[in-house]
Amino acid sequence: MTLPSPTLIWYYYICPREVWLMSRHLEPYQANPFIELGRLISNEAYAKERKEVIIQTPEQSGGMVIDLVKTEGAEVVVAEVKKSSRFEKSARMQLAYYLMRLKMLGIEARGELLFPKERKKVTVELTEDIKEELKIAIDEIKRIIEQDRAPKPKLIKFCKKCGYQELCWA
Numbered sequence: 001m002t003l004p005s006p007t008l009i010w011y012y013y014i015c016p017r018e019v020w021l022m023s024r025h026l027e028p029y030q031a032n033p034f035i036e037l038g039r040l041i042s043n044e045a046y047a048k049e050r051k052e053v054i055i056q057t058p059e060q061s062g063g064m065v066i067d068l069v070k071t072e073g074a075e076v077v078v079a080e081v082k083k084s085s086r087f088e089k090s091a092r093m094q095l096a097y098y099l100m101r102l103k104m105l106g107i108e109a110r111g112e113l114l115f116p117k118e119r120k121k122v123t124v125e126l127t128e129d130i131k132e133e134l135k136i137a138i139d140e141i142k143r144i145i146e147q148d149r150a151p152k153p154k155l156i157k158f159c160k161k162c163g164y165q166e167l168c169w170a
């Protein structure tokens, strides 16, 4: 089964048009200051305990780059560092998707979302409801990608931060 990349899961919960643009390998404008800030926070926060893990799964599309992996007793915990909780839903579902993909590889894990600027931590678990929601998202992403044309742009709060602004609103 071909699965979408974790990045597409994140974008799906923000904007379907962005999913389509990403799927065509149209890279967002990299000079966008918010993209840079995200990278900076991602690189600096938790630098001491950071153990970035890249998991490539050839039979599935889109490898996973996990920010932190740690063990707490017998439990495996994977964590993602985000610059703000403004798009928490996207971040939660992306992390749940990591948990689902790890489970497919035989690894049971719990997730933690870390928002260092807000000193906030959110636990993410792969519940039956979240698994069901992910299945719907995966099907919907496939449907969006198969379309010949991108979904029409819709003005949302994220547009101000989006690297595709020029493609949508110029």
Ligand code: SF4
Residues within 6 Å of the ligand: 014, 015, 016, 017, 018, 021, 152, 153, 154, 155, 156, 158, 159, 160, 162, 163, 164, 165, 168
């Ligand atoms: S600018 Fe707005 S509509 Fe266009 S891809 Fe980004 S979020 Fe979507």
